[in-house]
Amino acid sequence: xxxxxxxxxxxxxxxxxxxxxxxxxxxxxxxxxxxxxxxxxxxxxxxxxxxxxxxxxxxxxxxxxxxxxxxxxxxxxxxxxxxxxxxxxxxxxxxxxxxxxxxxxxxxxxx
Amino acid sequence: xxxxxxxxxxxxxxxxxxxxxxxxxxxxxxxxxxxxxxxxxxxxxxxxxxxxxxxxxxxxxxxxxxxxxxxxxxxxxxxxxxxxxxxxxxxxxxxxxxxxxxxxxxxxxxxxxxx
Numbered sequence: 001x002x003x004x005x006x007x008x009x010x011x012x013x014x015x016x017x018x019x020x021x022x023x024x025x026x027x028x029x030x031x032x033x034x035x036x037x038x039x040x041x042x043x044x045x046x047x048x049x050x051x052x053x054x055x056x057x058x059x060x061x062x063x064x065x066x067x068x069x070x071x072x073x074x075x076x077x078x079x080x081x082x083x084x085x086x087x088x089x090x091x092x093x094x095x096x097x098x099x100x101x102x103x104x105x106x107x108x109x110x111x
Numbered sequence: 112x113x114x115x116x117x118x119x120x121x122x123x124x125x126x127x128x129x130x131x132x133x134x135x136x137x138x139x140x141x142x143x144x145x146x147x148x149x150x151x152x153x154x155x156x157x158x159x160x161x162x163x164x165x166x167x168x169x170x171x172x173x174x175x176x177x178x179x180x181x182x183x184x185x186x187x188x189x190x191x192x193x194x195x196x197x198x199x200x201x202x203x204x205x206x207x208x209x210x211x212x213x214x215x216x217x218x219x220x221x222x223x224x225x226x
Contacts, residue, residue, distance in 0.1 A: 002153075004153065041220075
C-alpha cells in the first residue's frame with residue numbers, strides 16, 4: 001500500500017463548478033500536510049499548507065481529518081487556469097522529517 | 112520564484128554511459144534534494160544534502176551518486192545509465208529540513224531519456 005494515495009482522475013469540470021479532491025495517508029506519524037500544484041511539464045509549486053483546524057485561501061479550502069487519515073482540497077468557482085495536477089504531500093516524523101508525495105490528481109476545467 | 116536552475120534541461124543518452132545533472136541555487140538554502148518523477152508515482156527522493164559535503168540516500172538511490180562541494184551546487188550522477196532511469200529529474204531546495212513546515216522549492220526539471 002502506498003503511503004500517500006490520491007485518485008489520479010482526471011476530473012473534468014465546467015468553469016464555475018466546485019470540485020473536491022481527497023488524499024489518504026497511512027502513517028500515523030504523519031505530522032504536516034500540503035497541497036502542491038503542478039502544471040503540465042512544469043515543476044511543482046506549493047499551493048497551500050493544511051492545518052488541523054482547516055484553512056482557506058481565496059477559492060481554495062483545505063481540510064485535515066486525522067482520525068480517518070485524509071486531507072481534502074476544495075476548489076470553488078473553478079477557473080480555466082485551475083487546470084493542473086494537484087499533489088498531496090505529507091511529512092512524516094521519523095526523528096527527522098520524511099516527505100512523501102502523492103502521484104497527483106489531474107484536473108481539467110473546461111469552458 | 113526561487114533561484115534554482117537545472118542543467119541540462121533535456122538529455123538523450125545511451126545505456127551504459129555516465130550522466131551528470133547539475134542543480135544550482137542562488138538562495139543560499141542549506142538543504143538540497145534530487146527527485147525523480149514517473150507516471151503513476153509521486154516524486155521519489157533519490158538523494159539529499161544537508162550541507163556542503165553532507166549527503167544522504169533517499170528511497171531510490173541505487174545507481175545514483177551525488178556531490179555537493181559548494182552550497183549553491185548539487186550534482187547528480189548516473190554512474191552507468193539504464194533505460195529504467197529514463198525519467199524527469201527535479202532538484203529542490205529548502206531552508207531547513209528539521210521543521211515540519213519548511214517549504215520545498217523546485218527547479219524546472221531535467222527530462223532524461225536513456226536509449
